[in-house]
Amino acid sequence: MDCSNCCPCLPVVEGCCFCHSLETGTKLIAIFEIVYNLALIASEGTLMAYLPTIGQASAGFDVLLDVMMVVASVLLLIALNNKMMELVNLWLVCEFIFIISGAIHCFALMVELLLGHLPKKIGSLFLLFHVLNEVLSSYFFIVVYNYYQEEFINP
Numbered sequence: 661m662d663c664s665n666c667c668p669c670l671p672v673v674e675g676c677c678f679c680h681s682l683e684t685g686t687k688l689i690a691i692f693e694i695v696y697n698l699a700l701i702a703s704e705g706t707l708m709a710y711l712p713t714i715g716q717a718s719a720g721f722d723v724l725l726d727v728m729m730v731v732a733s734v735l736l737l738i739a740l741n742n743k744m745m746e747l748v749n750l751w752l753v754c755e756f757i758f759i760i761s762g763a764i765h766c767f768a769l770m771v772e773l774l775l776g777h778l779p780k781k782i783g784s785l786f787l788l789f790h791v792l793n794e795v796l797s798s799y800f801f802i803v804v805y806n807y808y809q810e811e812f813i814n815p
């Protein structure tokens with residue numbers, strides 16, 4: 661099931677984390693995204709007290725994205741159980757939006773750090789967290805995209 665013709669810019673993976681099938685990996689990703697984003701939503705309120713006004717607006721936007729990803733991940737689990745291509749596609753769109761907004765957020769954090777609007781230690785930790793989040797989200801996108809291709813486009 662070669663999906664390299666569909667989007668040659670994305671790598672083709674045969675499994676998730678080198679030991680799970682794409683379907684199992686996609687289920688694990690959906691569960692992880694639900695738990696992870698719920699934890700982020702819970703922690704955003706605490707972080708808002710320590711951020712400047714600009715950071716508070718950013719944290720509010722982050723909560724909105726986290727809620728979107730929780731809903732999309734629940735729909736992804738439903739899609740996996742019912743073989744619903746449209747819902748897998750919806751998750752891919754939401755994850756892509758999440759990745760793009762995260763990249764913009766990383767850039768904004770770098771600018772704030774360079775301008776001295778954030779304390780260096782806290783800002784550096786936020787930046788590191790967001791970069792790691794971008795890497796993980798990109799990997800998740802690739803795994804679910806390959807599952808989507810394998811299951812629905814090239815069965």
